[in-house]
Amino acid sequence: MAGWNESQLRKYNIKLEKIPTLQYDDPKVDSLLSNNKPVLIKGSKLVSQVLKWDLDYLTEHMNSICCNVLVSKNHKFKYYDQKKITPNMTFKPISRPSPMIFSEFAKKIKDWKKGDSRLYMQQVLNNSISQRIVSDFVMFNWDWIMSKQKTCKWGSLTSNLLLIAQEGNVTPCHYDEQQNMFACIRGYKRFILFPPSEFECLYPHPVHHPYDRQSQVDFDNPDYIKFPKFKKACGYEVIVGPEDVLYIPMYWFHHVESLMHGGCTVSVNFWFKAGSVEKIEYPLLDHQKMVIMRNVEKMLAEALHDPNEVGNMLNTIVLGRYT
Numbered sequence: 563m564a565g566w567n568e569s570q571l572r573k574y575n576i577k578l579e580k581i582p583t584l585q586y587d588d589p590k591v592d593s594l595l596s597n598n599k600p601v602l603i604k605g606s607k608l609v610s611q612v613l614k615w616d617l618d619y620l621t622e623h624m625n626s627i628c629c630n631v632l633v634s635k636n637h638k639f640k641y642y643d644q645k646k647i648t649p650n651m652t653f654k655p656i657s658r659p660s661p662m663i664f665s666e667f668a669k670k671i672k673d674w675k676k677g678d679s680r681l682y683m684q685q686v687l688n689n690s691i692s693q694r695i696v697s698d699f700v701m702f703n704w705d706w707i708m709s710k711q712k713t714c715k716w717g718s719l720t721s722n723l724l725l726i727a728q729e730g731n732v733t734p735c736h737y738d739e740q741q742n743m744f745a746c747i748r749g750y751k752r753f754i755l756f757p758p759s760e761f762e763c764l765y766p767h768p769v770h771h772p773y774d775r776q777s778q779v780d781f782d783n784p785d786y787i788k789f790p791k792f793k794k795a796c797g798y799e800v801i802v803g804p805e806d807v808l809y810i811p812m813y814w815f816h817h818v819e820s821l822m823h824g825g826c827t828v829s830v831n832f833w834f835k836a837g838s839v840e841k842i843e844y845p846l847l848d849h850q851k852m853v854i855m856r857n858v859e860k861m862l863a864e865a866l867h868d869p870n871e872v873g874n875m876l877n878t879i880v881l882g883r884y885t
């Protein structure tokens with residue numbers, strides 16, 4: 563396929579299948595979306611009006627806007643929840659927030675040299691951005707994306723994040739609790755997705771840890787002693803390019819990387835709340851079991867009044883009795 567080659571992908575020791583690629587008007591798209599199955603959608607023209615959003619254009623029209631920028635000492639940007647950092651916790655994140663105005667971000671990207679800290683901008687798109695950006699934003703193909711929202715009975719659109727990553731940046735494996743339509747505007751991103759059924763192979767941090775929802779496994783150097791089931795994890799791989807839209811079902815784990823030597827990537831995601839009326843049928847779906855596990859961890863932490871007690875009690879319940 564034009565535009566990228568295998569040498570730009572990071573090497574992981576993971577079994578990978580392919581994700582279906584369909585045209586936006588193919589009826590199979592709606593059935594995959596409604597069944598929470600990932601699909602790469604071509605030809606939707608969701609963001610075709612903003613393909614001009616490159617660093618120069620965005621610098622010109624977002625120049626003095628202060629944006630959320632993450633700085634990392636390595637290529638990984640592992641998201642963490644500040645609210646879950648407790649005073650007596652020694653938590654040393656690799657990436658940290660460093661708000662800066664857009665022109666400064668663009669300059670740091672242009673002057674970046676090997677060994678420098680890496681940057682990743684993720685900025686909520688709303689009407690506080692410049693008039694020009696807002697007028698571009700309204701030209702997304704809202705009719706199409708809203709028709710998907712309606713067909714799949716998703717909840718409300720909660721946010722659009724404008725994401726500007728340096729080549730080679732990685733967002734490590736994690737899951738989100740919302741439906742996600744992910745659009746690439748410039749550059750290529752490689753996604754490795756895992757269904758909720760792979761939960762036990764990916765060892766997400768405890769719910770009360772700042773790294774809640776993130777896998778504990780370092781894909782660059784997996785600890786097969788601590789995480790033996792990671793050896794048998796089965797993922798799905800897809801490369802998302804300009805104008806492509808990838809549906810990332812809620813509770814599906816995803817690792818995302820901007821291809822090496824591919825320049826900056828510009829993307830926008832569309833996060834929708836899960837549908838409110840989810841009919842309960844048995845056997846339960848795997849993502850519904852993830853919700854139950856999260857609730858058990860939350861309820862135990864609440865009842866014990868100490869998140870650090872949760873593991874001990876779960877072990878007491880299970881070890882020697884359910885194993």
Ligand SMILES: CC1(C)c2ccccc2-c2ccc(C[C@@H](CC(=O)O)C(=O)C(=O)O)cc21
Pocket residue numbers: 632639640641642682683684723725727732733738742744751816818819829831
């Ligand atoms: C890592 C980063 C920059 C971040 C830091 C701190 C708080 C939030 C986030 C955040 C949220 C979404 C993404 C986009 C995408 C991953 C990707 O495209 O890299 C993804 O996972 C999704 O769309 O669900 C990336 C980030």
Ligand SMILES: [Zn+2]
Pocket residue numbers: 736737738816
């Ligand atoms: Zn995500």
